[in-house]
Amino acid sequence: MPKVLRKSEGQPIRDEMKRQKLTLDQLSELTRAVDPEGRGVSPAAIGRLTGTGRTARDRCELHTAWLITEGLDARMHRLFSMPPHSTATVERSRADAEEE
Numbered sequence: 001m002p003k004v005l006r007k008s009e010g011q012p013i014r015d016e017m018k019r020q021k022l023t024l025d026q027l028s029e030l031t032r033a034v035d036p037e038g039r040g041v042s043p044a045a046i047g048r049l050t051g052t053g054r055t056a057r058d059r060c061e062l063h064t065a066w067l068i069t070e071g072l073d074a075r076m077h078r079l080f081s082m083p084p085h086s087t088a089t090v091e092r093s094r095a096d097a098e099e100e
Contacts, residue, residue: 002082006049013072013079031071034070
């Protein structure tokens with residue numbers, strides 16, 4: 001599944017949570033409510049995407065971003081962006097990786 005990038009080190013997500021007066025636990029519950037599988041996103045995972053410290057993460061699965069966006073009833077493009085297109089022009093094969 002493709003990865004997406006949080007925008008501005010998670011500030012738009014933090015701003016939206018603050019605007020809605022949501023805690024990590026409350027947003028996690030909202031993601032569980034919109035998840036067809038009923039699992040949602042854990043408060044810890046949301047914390048890593050909204051954090052600014054050592055444990056903060058810039059990337060997440062598209063599914064995770066979708067659940068957070070739906071839970072916040074926000075627009076995906078305001079909170080997340082797609083990673084830049086790869087400029088690699090050489091196809092890699094298993095043999096190439098084994099040579100190193």
